Amino acid sequence: MLLSFMQVGLFVGKISIFIGLLVSLLILIDFKKLPVFFRLLALFYIGSASIDLINHSFAVSGLNNLLFVHLFTFIEFCTMTLFFREVSKMHNSRLNFELLIWPGLIFIILNTLFIQGLDMFSSYSASMVAAMVIVLSVRFLYHTMDSEPSHQLTLSKKVIGLLLVYYSISLVVITFSNEMLSIPREWQNGVWFIRGIVLLLFRVMIGIYYWQYFKHSNLLSAA
Amino acid sequence: MKDVNLIITILSALIFMMGISLLVIWFFSKGQKKIMKARMLQKEQELNFQKELLDNTIRIQEEERNRIASELHDDITSQLNIIHLNLHVLKKDLGGPNHNNPVLEQIESSLASSIDRSRKMAHELMPPLLQKFGITYVLQELENSVNQSMALQMQVSSSHLIGFETVHDQLHLYRIIQELINNTLKYANAKNIKISFKNEGDQLCMNYSDDGRGFVPSEIKPGSGLKNIQSRCQLLKGSFEINPMHEKSGFHAKFLFSKNGNN
Numbered sequence: 195m196l197l198s199f200m201q202v203g204l205f206v207g208k209i210s211i212f213i214g215l216l217v218s219l220l221i222l223i224d225f226k227k228l229p230v231f232f233r234l235l236a237l238f239y240i241g242s243a244s245i246d247l248i249n250h251s252f253a254v255s256g257l258n259n260l261l262f263v264h265l266f267t268f269i270e271f272c273t274m275t276l277f278f279r280e281v282s283k284m285h286n287s288r289l290n291f292e293l294l295i296w297p298g299l300i301f302i303i304l305n306t307l308f309i310q311g312l313d314m315f316s317s318y319s320a321s322m323v324a325a326m327v328i329v330l331s332v333r334f335l336y337h338t339m340d341s342e343p344s345h346q347l348t349l350s351k352k353v354i355g356l357l358l359v360y361y362s363i364s365l366v367v368i369t370f371s372n373e374m375l376s377i378p379r380e381w382q383n384g385v386w387f388i389r390g391i392v393l394l395l396f397r398v399m400i401g402i403y404y405w406q407y408f409k410h411s412n413l414l415s416a417a
Numbered sequence: 418m419k420d421v422n423l424i425i426t427i428l429s430a431l432i433f434m435m436g437i438s439l440l441v442i443w444f445f446s447k448g449q450k451k452i453m454k455a456r457m458l459q460k461e462q463e464l465n466f467q468k469e470l471l472d473n474t475i476r477i478q479e480e481e482r483n484r485i486a487s488e489l490h491d492d493i494t495s496q497l498n499i500i501h502l503n504l505h506v507l508k509k510d511l512g513g514p515n516h517n518n519p520v521l522e523q524i525e526s527s528l529a530s531s532i533d534r535s536r537k538m539a540h541e542l543m544p545p546l547l548q549k550f551g552i553t554y555v556l557q558e559l560e561n562s563v564n565q566s567m568a569l570q571m572q573v574s575s576s577h578l579i580g581f582e583t584v585h586d587q588l589h590l591y592r593i594i595q596e597l598i599n600n601t602l603k604y605a606n607a608k609n610i611k612i613s614f615k616n617e618g619d620q621l622c623m624n625y626s627d628d629g630r631g632f633v634p635s636e637i638k639p640g641s642g643l644k645n646i647q648s649r650c651q652l653l654k655g656s657f658e659i660n661p662m663h664e665k666s667g668f669h670a671k672f673l674f675s676k677n678g679n680n
Contacts (some may be wrong), residue, residue, distance in 0.1 A: 362434035
């Protein structure tokens with residue numbers, strides 16, 4: 195059981211990293227064509243794929259990769275907050291993102307320096323990021339319910355829907371990550387495996403949305 | 418046992434969060450569809466109201482024209498005719514038909530032209546022949562009267578294909594053609610006008626063209642004439658396109674109407 199979960203998990207992880215890098219390359223080819231909110235998501239996507247690759251390489255070499263988890267949480271928070279600040283402009287949001295960014299950054303830095311150091315998984319920061327993304331996603335979906343549909347809005351709704359599902363799963367896994375250390379390894383792997391599958395689907399879907407966007411913008415420019 | 422409880426808690430939380438997030442997406446997506454549907458319905462109602470309003474405005478306008486035309490024809494023109502007759506009697510009394518009084522001559526000629534003008538105006542306001550003989554005959558009359566002026570040659574072909582049953586629809590078409598001819602006379606400096614009709618599936622197609630100056634559609638501001646054409650076209654469940662073949666000279670317009678008009 196342990197072996198099978200580990201093997202399948204490793205395989206899924208490798209596919210996920212491969213797809214992440216592949217889509218990142220696709221995005222980088224036509225990065226300038228993207229609107230600002232999609233560029234920020236692209237930065238998150240590229241950052242996430244790159245850090246996954248580094249994490250994997252460190253893990254294979256038997257080195258401690260928790261530093262990169264802290265680093266990724268930092269990047270994730272910045273890109274996600276800026277992403278939501280951009281998409282919120284679509285429904286003329288009056289939310290002051292400055293009040294979200296600075297306390298959030300301070301919390302992440304304090305957590306890394308004093309609470310969950312570099313030798314621990316940054317579950318508090320990651321949970322905070324996941325909770326923030328969930329709240330902002332629901333808020334965005336609620337406020338754009340009566341907005342006039344456009345290609346960009348529909349696409350951003352699809353992306354945000356995906357973010358909502360992905361971060362809902364992540365929130366549970368991350369919140370219980372430290373408690374999970376006490377349960378048998380095979381069960382731990384099972385839970386992480388579920389998140390891995392959702393991450394894989396998330397990456398594939400985001401890749402499809404980017405491809406759809408490029409196709410649409412090429413069609414528009416051809417017309 | 419503690420491990421089992423923890424794993425059950427985690428799995429339940431996972432299922433719960435997954436379900437909640439999917440439920441939220443479903444709820445907002447359904448809500449959006451509902452809002453859009455309601456908005457579409459409202460827009461449709463607004464459009465219907467505007468159409469009804471337009472229909473009524475044009476109907477009232479036509480009724481008013483009809484009233485003015487009959488006043489002009491039955492009252493003013495008749496009175497002018499009586500004055501003309503009395504003038505003849507007066508001339509006779511003053512010294513017979515050979516009596517030459519320049520003032521009387523002037524009055525007689527002005528009176529004759531006024532009678533002619535008021536009759537023409539009455540006919541333009543509401544062509545009486547339309548009700549009696551239909552659009553084909555009226556277009557033929559229009560063609561003859563334009564050609565008589567010698568300044569412009571007009572050719573109407575296949576007008577028998579017009580299948581509008583009501584006088585109202587025929588009048589809308591007549592007004593559209595009138596407006597187009599007016600524009601040609603005012604702005605185009607043209608020598609020839611061609612109007613042709615043909616059937617295109619279940620639609621009636623009318624092509625209007627002149628060999629005048631022409632214009633670029635994007636460069637003109639739609640005036641009341643063009644708006645009038647648009648409104649009447651809409652009432653005939655039709656559409657039109659200016660210069661559909663992108664020709665470089667003259668004015669060309671293609672109209673498509675529902676074969677039965679507004680019915």
